[in-house]
Amino acid sequence: MTGIEYIKKSVSDLMGNGLGGHDYKHVFRVYDNAMxxxxxxxxxxRDLVAAAxxxxxxxxxxxxxxESARLLTNTRRxxxxxxxxxxxxxxxxxxxQTIGYSKRLNGIKPNCIEGKIVSDADMADASGLIGxxxxxxxxxxxxxxGEPFFDPDYLPVEMDAQKYKQIKYCPVVNHFFDKxxxxxxxxxxxxxxxxxxxxxxxxxxxxxxxxxxxxxxQVWKDLLAQYM
Numbered sequence: 001m002t003g004i005e006y007i008k009k010s011v012s013d014l015m016g017n018g019l020g021g022h023d024y025k026h027v028f029r030v031y032d033n034a035m036x037x038x039x040x041x042x043x044x045x046r047d048l049v050a051a052a053x054x055x056x057x058x059x060x061x062x063x064x065x066x067e068s069a070r071l072l073t074n075t076r077r078x079x080x081x082x083x084x085x086x087x088x089x090x091x092x093x094x095x096x097q098t099i100g101y102s103k104r105l106n107g108i109k110p111n112c113i114e115g116k117i118v119s120d121a122d123m124a125d126a127s128g129l130i131g132x133x134x135x136x137x138x139x140x141x142x143x144x145x146g147e148p149f150f151d152p153d154y155l156p157v158e159m160d161a162q163k164y165k166q167i168k169y170c171p172v173v174n175h176f177f178d179k180x181x182x183x184x185x186x187x188x189x190x191x192x193x194x195x196x197x198x199x200x201x202x203x204x205x206x207x208x209x210x211x212x213x214x215x216x217x218q219v220w221k222d223l224l225a226q227y228m
Contacts, residue, residue, distance in 0.1 A: 003082040033121035037191040052095040120192025128199035
């Protein structure tokens, strides 16, 4: 078993069929996205991209808590058994520490090309139709079905990292404005930029159609127009 195969199995065992759109299926879609982006960026270390993509959510604070996110407990444990050298492991850990939307809101982003690829690959899976579905799944999971899809009286507010991590009440439509519509502007590679641009069009058209069908208040249509 290669080091990457070991990581794949370990991540599958750890993540399982987790609820709320954060499971091994999400991880493997990010992995596939990253490998596809690598095809256009030959200078990237494919094993490093693969490992970081597979491990990027193994200590997500939303799933495993703040201490695991701070220490990267699962990431370090899995890497220790994968058989890569210390330099590889340290580079992978450095990348994982920079991946995530709330980190970008805090000004944290990867510097190496491998990290940029993984960041774009992760954001690509938060956009497009799969992003809409994951958003619905996650909000339903977090609210136990207690939030509406759209609350016309709850307008989005300007978001920063602290506000984003402390969100309690967030109808799905608000999450478009809190996160999904900002992803295309965070692309760090050319293939990632093209992918996120196409996915942005999908989510914007989806919401436009929805607003038309429910006759959403004009203030919401005006907000959406800024992202069309």
